Amino acid sequence: MTASSLEHASVPADADEVTLLIARQVEPGYEAAFERWAKGILDSASRFPGHLGYGLFRSSGDGAPWFLVHRFRDAEACRAWQESPERAAWFAHCEGHRHTEVARRTLTGMETWFAKPGSTRPAPPRWKMAISATLAIYPITLLGSYVLVPHLTVLPLALGSAVLACVYNVLMTYVAMPTVSRLLRGWLSDQSGRRP
Structure with missing residues (x-):
C-alpha cells in the first residue's frame, strides 16, 4: 500500500x-x-x-x-x-x-x-502497551542518566528537565517505540491474551 x-x-x-x-x-x-x-x-x-x-x-x-x-x-x-x-x-x-x-x-x-497504517486490527491490550512502553523507555532513561544528566547539572533545573524531556520524547517516538513494537509485533497482535 x-x-x-x-x-x-x-x-x-x-x-x-x-x-x-x-x-x-x-x-x-x-x-x-x-x-x-x-x-x-x-x-x-x-x-x-x-x-x-x-x-x-x-x-x-x-x-x-x-x-x-x-x-x-x-x-x-x-x-x-x-x-x-x-x-x-x-x-x-x-x-x-x-x-x-x-x-x-x-x-x-x-x-x-x-496502529499500522492500512489496518483496522484492534490495538493491543493496554497492559501490553504499558509493558512495551516500559521496555522502550528503560534504555533511554538509563543512557540519559549516564550521558546527559552529568552535563545538564550546570543548567537551571527547569531548563535541564526540558532538555531531557525533549531528547527522551524524540528518541521514544522515532527510535525506541518503532523498534520495540516491531520486535514484539507477534506478541502485541496476539489477542488471545486480552484481559477483560
Whole structure:
C-alpha cells in the first residue's frame, strides 16, 4: 500500500490525541474521482483548529480499500470536524465517486504508536502497551542518566528537565517505540491474551 499524501505532525501522540483511521471501498474505474474527493476533504480538515496531520493510502489492489487518516489534538477538535458544515458539504457532493465506508477506528493516546497504517486490527491490550512502553523507555532513561544528566547539572533545573524531556520524547517516538513494537509485533497482535 502506498501513501499518495501523508503529513505528519511534528509532535508525537499524547494522552488526549485522537487518530481516525477510515477504510473506504472504491468501485473499479472510479479511483481518480475518489482520490480527488479524498484529497479535497483531507485538505479541508487540515485547516480546522486542532488538526495535526493526515494521510491518504491508496488501495494495494485486488479490491483492497483505500485508507484516510486524520490526527486531532483531542476529542473536541475531532468532534468539531465530524460535525462541521464543511465535512457535511463534502459528503453531500460525493455522488459519482462510488465509494463506501467499510471500517473505522478511533485511536487515542498510546494506541497510535501501535496502529499500522492500512489496518483496522484492534490495538493491543493496554497492559501490553504499558509493558512495551516500559521496555522502550528503560534504555533511554538509563543512557540519559549516564550521558546527559552529568552535563545538564550546570543548567537551571527547569531548563535541564526540558532538555531531557525533549531528547527522551524524540528518541521514544522515532527510535525506541518503532523498534520495540516491531520486535514484539507477534506478541502485541496476539489477542488471545486480552484481559477483560
